[in-house]
Amino acid sequence: MPVPYNANMPDITPHSKGLHPDYRIRLMEPGDMTALIEICKVVYPHDVPYTPQELAEHHFVFPQGQFVAQHIPTGEVAGAHYTLRLNMIDFHLDDPWEILTAHGTFDDHNPKGHSLYCADIMVHPRHQHHSVARALTDVTRELVRTENLWRSVAGSRLPGYSQHKDAFTPDQYVEAVERGELVDPVLTVHLKDGWEVVRPIHGYLPHDDESAGWSALIQWVNPACPPPPEFQLRK
């Protein structure tokens, strides 16, 4: 059953290039949980999906960072983007998703963190290729600006890498995707959406066989906010 279109939920759809007019972006609400779990099962068939408790916890600790895309004609939930604030100096560059999300709970959300950690973005295959992920990314940048954060960070899956791992090192693969010589179903989307690669990391999602255990650490720096003092290395 589609989630009914709730016209009372504030519309926070950004002006995203190419977004199909049938979609809107709004904050997650408790009635979305079942639909969000179904999307998770479809896009990550080999993973344990989020539990209702985990999604409720995300909503509880940082409600303004949980975004949902809705297909207006049907009311269906089309996709989601889950975020939390972290102070990245508390972590290692190559910490896995499990550590960065406190095992999927977001209990490590730090209201004073300088970085918006974009823990997961997903769009149901029925709604992919309508620039929904781009809008779900742009709306997180609005949050970075309104909360005056330094940057967004994320780990990009590299689901095309397993097919190329005998021919390319992870660095070579990522560089080829950056140059547009190879297309990766996830990293290519992120690059088109304005993320830059920091470096490939191993073990971020250890069971992601499509990515051969590799990911790319990616970031988007808010031009309006200087780095926090502890990152101003020239001082």
Ligand SMILES: CC(C)(COP(=O)(O)OP(=O)(O)OC[C@H]1O[C@@H](n2cnc3c(N)ncnc32)[C@H](O)[C@@H]1OP(=O)(O)O)[C@@H](O)C(=O)NCCC(=O)NCCS
């Ligand atoms: C990655 C994902 C979120 C993209 O969602 P989407 O809504 O289809 O992406 P968009 O329509 O916003 O695409 C943005 C850009 O990337 C391009 N793009 C989308 N999917 C692509 C693909 N498989 N290969 C190459 N380019 C792609 C689009 O053409 C668009 O570029 P354009 O404006 O120049 O045409 C979606 O494929 C997904 O949910 N995948 C499974 C879950 C996952 O792996 N999430 C990432 C976790 S790191």
